[in-house]
Amino acid sequence: MSTEHTLSTARTTAGVIGVGAMGANHARVYSELPNVELAGVTDHDADIARQVADEYGTDALTLEELLERCDVVSVAVPTHVHYDLVTTCLEADVNVLVEKPIAETVEEGRRMAALAEERGLVLQVGHIERFNPAVQTIAELIDELDVISLEAERLGPPIDRTAPGNVIFDLMVHDVDIVGSILDSTPNSITAMGTEDGRYATATMEYNDVVASLTASRVTQKKVRKLNVTARECFVEVDYLEQSVLIHRDSYPEYVNDEGQKRYRHESVVERPRIDNGEPLRHELASFVESVRANDKPEVTPQDGIEALQAVQTIDQLVEDRQGQKPATVLSEGDHDSDEREVEAP
Template sequence: MSPERTMTTSRPIRVGVVGVGAMGENHARVYSELRDVDLVGVADHDPDVARRVATEYGTEALEMERLLERCDAVTVAVPTHAHYETVSRCLESGVHVLVEKPIAETVEQGRKMATLARTAGLVLQVGHIERFNPAVQTVSELIDDLDVISLEAERLGPPIDRTAPGNVVFDLMVHDVDIVASLLDDDPESISAMGTDDGRYATTTMSFGDVVATVTASRVTQKKVRKLTVTARECLVEVDYLEQSVLIHRDSYPEYLVDDGQRRYRHESVVERPRVDNGEPLRHELESFVEAVRTGSEPTVTAEDAIDALETVKRIDALVSGEKPRRGREVEIR
């Protein structure tokens, strides 16, 4: 890494965004709001889009080469098929990168990107944004003290654009695959999976030793659901990603009551509501990235984390797409 790219002063970090579609524009918005950060420009294959976003957030629309000359760090939010070429170009220019998930189209590309960043001494963070959801961060602090039996994640809802052909395994399920692996600090030993409705609904079951994790993703469910349930011997933990809430159910017990001569049955439990410091996950993610750039520390979501998630979802997708609906296969991945 060249000396001018090393963050040894307190000057603002100079950042840019490559690709300012819906997600990239949000990155530009948050960068423009962060302290000690200077949004020096945005780039996009559509110059009109780049100019509109630049005007909205008080910066410049630049060609990519000029943007990289001005930046210490960039977000890459281009389509997945362009991740490898775009990220490599940024890293070769000595610029730190946060790239949206999945890290690349192939595991091999992801590994090459990781090697390139490591050799250059640059930060390569991957945008698995749910890691920065305050509710998930709260659970990650609890889980080490639990004897976990199972995890169940649901990411359901209708598509925003019903003409979009997005793959639910790569677009949606990858979030929860990464969350489960990070909470358990492990990779799955075996995977079974099935799908239906032309791959718009998929579910997988993964084993992590004595722990079982089930993850479901859907673009056909007429209600938006983003939930995680952790079953442990001590308690049941319910996480709502949308509400950014955590409920812990403990000491569940049955009880019979006598009311007006009639016996009634009820089941009670103690419910705890741990404090969750709510906030925008994207803001937490970009603050974390900027801190890693400034200090040279390892990012919260490393390239290796993202490569592991990509390997897992590729196995899941092969099982989902390789069989007729309602039939599943299992693969051992020891």
């Protein structure tokens, strides 16, 4: 998938429901996209809605007024109200991009997906890292590799250090989606553990013969967003923040004689693919708008969002179950020989 999304000449009216930190960025990007008009914003806090509307030259509206004006909307509100708001938008024949996770429950996600399909509308899930140029680069390379393992780290304190929430749903969900999309698969088994306060979690996910290790943390005092891919041909480092990819090949460790002294030397060939860097949110919203204009399947489908939600719910359950117990594993059908506690796979 190219990082460039060329929008057609038809003008699309867009709106944002929920203009907190993320929603305000959606409003900014819609106001900048070519052939897109930011028709308005709405928020339960009228003062914030007016402030964002004034900043981006649009109107603060009621939900009903906004839906009357818009072809597309972004829904950037707490997860527990996704279902009601997305359903209201779809019933008003408005296409929706809903922030991750898709819904509070898998059943709600399935109902939303069914309604969008029934009404012939685009429902895209806001897994923004899919649109990171570095991720798109590794996605293009992965088919050429015999992958053994992936390791993702999403670490660092939030901007608001008092922010509540569980790192599994807030942070790890990004990497669950990325790994699933890169491997084009769902996990056969999951093992997980984490802290009681929900600020640190790790998960090991098996995809047939590939193992993915994910770590999410709000207690680590350094911001890290990385993905490492170990393949038989090479080792790939992806840095989400730097939007960079390094490919290490032909690694040669050896001892050499240097003036009578033996020393260790390790050389390798490092490739740095050219990446057209850019703002992932801009690529995401441009892709969404283009899917609507073309009446085409979005880059991140409701089913993608549902699969990511299923996985993080399982991870969260395993972490809860493990408190004070031995490690728990979710197993696929046919893998029930283990003595570890088993939970039916999603």
